[in-house]
Amino acid sequence: MREVYKVDHRLQIVGAIKRNDSATLQRIYSGNYPKVEALILKNSGTKDHAKDIFQEAFLAVWQNVKQDKFIPQSESSINGYLYTIAKNKWMDVLRSQGFKKTITATQLAHFEIKDEENNGIDDDILKDERLEDVMLAFKNLGDACQRLLRMFYFEKMSMNLIAEELNLDSASTRNKKYRCMQKLRQLALKKN
Amino acid sequence: MDDLHHISQEEFERIEAYLNGSLSEEDLSSFEVQLKNEEGFASKVEDIKTVLIGIETQSLKAQLDRFHDEAINNSTNASNSETKVRSLNLRRIAVAAALIIAAGSFWFLTGNSNERLYAKYYSPDPGLPTTMGDTDNYEFYEAMVSYKQGNYKDALKTWKDQLNTKTKNDTLNYFVGSALLASKQEKEALSYLLEVTKQDHSTFKNEALYYLGLAYLKSDNKEKAIEYLKKSNATQAKDLLNKLD
16 A cells, blocks of 8 residues: 555656646745755855755756656656756766855865765756757747747646637637747747 | 758657657658668757757756746745844744735735635535546546645646647646636636537536636626626526625
């Protein structure tokens, strides 16, 4: 029985993440941020660094789960994974030339993070120029299109519901979605 | 790059269906042939995939600062004395704020008769009896148990899922509407309740009309509220109408 429950629970959390269930995402965020903040503060970073690094890591974890590149066995394995990605990202910052100039050599010697070479975790899933262009374009897209596309692709609402919400029939909703998509793609190309 | 750009609605929808995994077996195999043979098609598909990921990622990214504030608020009761002092102060501020809000909402409630009437007349639909061993629609009744326990979120999750395949089902629409209304999402409840009222033979029609009236009342749309309450035969509806006129 216990095994069955575990499997079920595991699927539930993966499903919730893939559905973008906001309560689940919030719980993962709140449960993990303090640890990452403590790590970065202890290692020459500020709260702003912590927030940026954590959010980058959070998005990477979410995307890796979505694309089945990381299949968590439980919620605690997500937590560990998120922590490792954040740590890797912070190591990258510390190693970067720009950052080294701002801290002294003695500080460098006291890093508490151990550098584990190549732990095989893909934290660069969102580092893609085209993707960044699309994201920027989406941010700048008109409100109506933004809302429509968000309902489809983020909130995963059904066609019927969206059509009702917009007071349109489903054929015009589909057409509107297509036109918003075209607009977004054009905008993303111009940004290049 | 220009080729990548020109894409018809039909082609877009086909690619989208492929990426969602919702193509039929037959369509899937012809799609895969095209992927292999048509030059440039694979990169078109890849590009649409990137665009879809981009929309989703930016949508989530836009929410992260809200998550962050929430996370920070939750961790203020950490154990060192400095934060304790600070959180005590915060508590005092919170208490003061609560008092101000309470005073304000007292004014608001007395000032807004629609809100007051709603509070007086609204009570959630008690739900359907859930008997043990009712196996033909296990999930539905499982959700009904959640609903009755006030766990509207879980109930909604199941019922909304079921609605995807039975969009016109009056029972589902009625209880999704009821659960939304009970969790103070009256605006979202409207479309579901409306669907029920369109079905003349539904056993839920009168109740749906009544709750629809209440949902409009809560949204401060008195005209619509009256319109729907008038159509309902429920006794409370008549009662409430008298108060509204």
